[in-house]
Amino acid sequence: MESKNSPDEPVTERSPFDSNRRDFLKQSTFLTAIALTPAPIISAAEHGLDEKIAELYEKIPVSLEVNGVKHQLSVEPRVTLLDLLREQLDLTGTKKGCDHGQCGACTVHVDGCRVNSCLTLGVMVNGKKITTIEGLAKGGQLHPMQDAFIKHDGFQCGYCTPGQIMSAVACIREGHANSETEIREYMSGNICRCGAYPNIVDAIMEVKNGGQQV
Amino acid sequence: MKQFQFVRPATQQSVLEVINKPGTKIIAGGTNLVDLMKRGVTAPDKLVDINHLPLKGIAATKTGLHIGALALNSTVSEDKTVIAKQPLLSMALKAGASPQLRNMATVGGNMMQRTRCTYFYDTTMPCNKREPGSGCGAMEGYNRMHAIFGASDKCIAVHPSDMCVALAALDAIVIVAGKKGERRIPFTEFHRLPGDHPESDNHLATDELIIGVEIPDNNFAKNSYYLKVRDRQSYAFALVSVAAALEIENGTIKNARLAMGGVAHKPWRLNDAEKALIGKPANEESFKQAAAIAMQGAKAYEYNSFKLKLAPATITEALKHASGLV
Numbered sequence: 001m002e003s004k005n006s007p008d009e010p011v012t013e014r015s016p017f018d019s020n021r022r023d024f025l026k027q028s029t030f031l032t033a034i035a036l037t038p039a040p041i042i043s044a045a046e047h048g049l050d051e052k053i054a055e056l057y058e059k060i061p062v063s064l065e066v067n068g069v070k071h072q073l074s075v076e077p078r079v080t081l082l083d084l085l086r087e088q089l090d091l092t093g094t095k096k097g098c099d100h101g102q103c104g105a106c107t108v109h110v111d112g113c114r115v116n117s118c119l120t121l122g123v124m125v126n127g128k129k130i131t132t133i134e135g136l137a138k139g140g141q142l143h144p145m146q147d148a149f150i151k152h153d154g155f156q157c158g159y160c161t162p163g164q165i166m167s168a169v170a171c172i173r174e175g176h177a178n179s180e181t182e183i184r185e186y187m188s189g190n191i192c193r194c195g196a197y198p199n200i201v202d203a204i205m206e207v208k209n210g211g212q213q214v
Numbered sequence: 215m216k217q218f219q220f221v222r223p224a225t226q227q228s229v230l231e232v233i234n235k236p237g238t239k240i241i242a243g244g245t246n247l248v249d250l251m252k253r254g255v256t257a258p259d260k261l262v263d264i265n266h267l268p269l270k271g272i273a274a275t276k277t278g279l280h281i282g283a284l285a286l287n288s289t290v291s292e293d294k295t296v297i298a299k300q301p302l303l304s305m306a307l308k309a310g311a312s313p314q315l316r317n318m319a320t321v322g323g324n325m326m327q328r329t330r331c332t333y334f335y336d337t338t339m340p341c342n343k344r345e346p347g348s349g350c351g352a353m354e355g356y357n358r359m360h361a362i363f364g365a366s367d368k369c370i371a372v373h374p375s376d377m378c379v380a381l382a383a384l385d386a387i388v389i390v391a392g393k394k395g396e397r398r399i400p401f402t403e404f405h406r407l408p409g410d411h412p413e414s415d416n417h418l419a420t421d422e423l424i425i426g427v428e429i430p431d432n433n434f435a436k437n438s439y440y441l442k443v444r445d446r447q448s449y450a451f452a453l454v455s456v457a458a459a460l461e462i463e464n465g466t467i468k469n470a471r472l473a474m475g476g477v478a479h480k481p482w483r484l485n486d487a488e489k490a491l492i493g494k495p496a497n498e499e500s501f502k503q504a505a506a507i508a509m510q511g512a513k514a515y516e517y518n519s520f521k522l523k524l525a526p527a528t529i530t531e532a533l534k535h536a537s538g539l540v
Contacts, residue, residue, distance in 0.1 A: 060220060077220035077261065080248070100249050101315060113288075113317045119248045120318065121241075123220050124263060167314065174313070188448035189312025 062126045066091065067135030075122040082106045082117035085132060093133040093162050097191075104190035107163040107170075108132050114170035116189075133162035136169070144212045145169050148203035156194035164190045168204045169214050177208040215251050219260040226267055226423065230393050233262055234421035240264055242284060243318040245311070246327040254337050255328075255344055269322075269425055272296060278430040283322030283423075287377065288313065290321060300429050302459050305440035306380035312449045322424035325378060325388070325404065328415065329371035329479075330451050331360065342368045343412040358517040359451070362525065363478040369412030370515060373405060373480050374451050380440060382481035383457040383473035386429045392422045401427070405480035412479070434459035434471065439535035442475070443528050452476035454525045456532035460496065467491045467500065472508065472533075477525060484508040487529070496537040498530065505529035 059074040066089060073088060082099075085091045085108070097105030099118045106118040109131040136143035145165050148154070155161040167190045171177050176186035183204050184197070192200065207214060223229045233240060237259035241247055250256045269282040272293050279299050281290060290296055291307035311319065333339045333351030340349035352360055352370050360370045378401070386401040405416045418424065437460040444450040455475035461468045470491040472484040487508035494500035505526035514522050534540045 058217065077218055078215040078251075100252065101245060104312065104314060107314055114314050115318050116245070116314045119245050119315075121220075121244060121248065121261075124241075124244070124265065170313070176313070185448050186313050189314045 060123050062123055064125050064128055064130060066130045067132060073122075077121060077123050079122045080118055081108070081110075081120040081122050081125055081130070084122040085117065085130070091132050091134055095159055095162055097160065097163070102191070103160070103163075104167060105160050105163040107166040107190065109166060109170060112173075114167055131166075133166060136165065143169070144207050144210065144214060145172075145203065148207045149200070152199045152203040152206065153196070154200045154203040155192070155196050160190060160192045160194075164192065164200055168200070168207075171204060172208050172214050177204055180205065183208075216254075216257040218251075218258055220263065221260065222263040222266065226269075226391060226425070229262060229264055229267065229423060230391065230421065232260075233423065235260065238262060240423065242320040242323040243286070243315075244323075245315050245319045246323070250328060250335075253335060255335060264423070274299065275428070278428050280426055280428050281321055282426045284320045286317060287311070287319040287321070287324060288316040291316065299431065299435060300380075300384060300438075301435055302384060302438035302440055302457055303377065303380045303429070305438070306376040306455075306457060309440055309442040309452075309455070310376035321377070321427060324375050325416070325424060325427075326418070327375060330374045331371035332356070334371060343371060343408070346411070346413045353515070356517055357515040359453070359476070360515060360518050361478050362512045362514050362518060362521045363474075363482050364407045365479065365513070366408045366410065366412070368410060369408035369479065371408070371412065372476055372478060373415070374475075375481070376440070376442060376452065376455060376475060378405070379455055379473045379475035379481045380457045381427060381429070382483050383459055383471040384429050384432065384434070385471070386427050388424060389426045389428060390418060390422045391425045392419065396425070397422075398428075402481070402483050408479045415479075432459070432471075433461045433469065437462055437536045437538065439532050441528055441532035441535060443524060454521055454528045456528045458529070458532040458536040460491070460533070460536050462496050462537060465495055467494050467496050470504075472504070472529065474508070474525065474529070477512075477521065484529070486510070491533075496539070498534060498539065501530045501533040501537075502526070504533070 058076050060077060062073045062075045064071055082094060082096055085094050094108055094117060095105040097103035101116045101119040106116055107114050108117045110125055111128050145168050149165060167187055171186045177183050180201055183201050223232055239258040239261055241261045241263055242265060269284040271282045272285055273280050274295050287307050291304045297304045331352055333341045334343050339351040342350050350369055361372050381401045388399045388401055388404045390397055439458050442452050442455040444452055452475045454477060457473045459471040470488040472488050474482040487504040490504045490507050491500060508529055509526050512522055
């Protein structure tokens, strides 16, 4: 995608917070903001609310849309999108495989792009639209890729399947499903230890050749 | 993962104000950093998110191609201008990681990724890069993936990037910003050899931010090839990779650029082999001679001596592809 942004162009959108360093330090972080308003904290401490103070220091507000539903959350910076989906939103369709970006079981779409949710911090998807495996079926009707995986037996144990399907949909949308070889290359970020690869490729080929809207 | 503070300063200038504090790290795509934090290899107190900075652009300039530090690996690899002007870069990017990771990883972050040496990742093992002075687990250990060029008695790790191999071959320039302004670093001088300080991967100062890279225009687009040899067909780090770019006129090599990945602590530019190719016919014999020159000074360890054969074969094969012989 081409962009007119030149990397070294001066910042034109100046935030009201960046007029000088002191203002920046005051306002750029939630934490410093709290540090500079000690009164309620002192008061809270006096009332034995240490836990709540700790929470205030640790969590950051995040708003995001998951499968069309808007959420306002309070998230620790170290929580990954994967854990946020599974543990805070109870969307356990997205799987934790290796948890290190090596298997693809955690693949979701962020603003339409497939990513590894295990390496994405929850605080970094503020304002974004997430689609998980739970968001593919519409009105009780399975997504064509889900149908094709069932038809072609594109899985055995099924653990990698949500990631495979999210990746497969993206693979077609990106225009990288034009041959078996290309599909294999562009599905290489999703490992299937049962070895269902030939059937996964068949499923993707069928959806691609069927020309359905994915 | 250890608790940390997460901040998003509004502007590049305000980013520069905060990054020089000890325990502070910049996060862009996070594909390497978050992994390292989960494993306890690195444990910053503060992460500075820079993803909102306007550093995503890709633009042809009068003299070359400018790519912003926050341009995604996937975006750059599919960009029409990049493919037309610098196909070698697109090929190298597509050879790296997986589609999901390329959708997250940025150009600047790719340059800053740490080695994939297993002893660096395993916090129960000694590693001079992770913990200076603790020793090197790889030297006497399972060093199949390790360096054959430029290693030291402190570290034999290799740089894992594919993109960087192409940028080293293409004479790219790294543009970095500091509080006092910008400076330009030749790509081949950006990363460093381990020497006595393997903990330091490159020459970026702690108060500096990579803002982009520039690739000068060249005549290599027609005859470029990136060949990556790995343990599986896709989604694996290189055993050896070669970026080859040739300018051929009437069957004679007029100009050449060569760099190797998977063999050294930095992308390994093959200056002598390039010189040897100039004026030679573009055939297999010339390529084999250049490959032999490239291998001078190579030193293997117990488990990576196969690279002494694999590397020259990969150079020859990459040059054959680049020249259109295969």
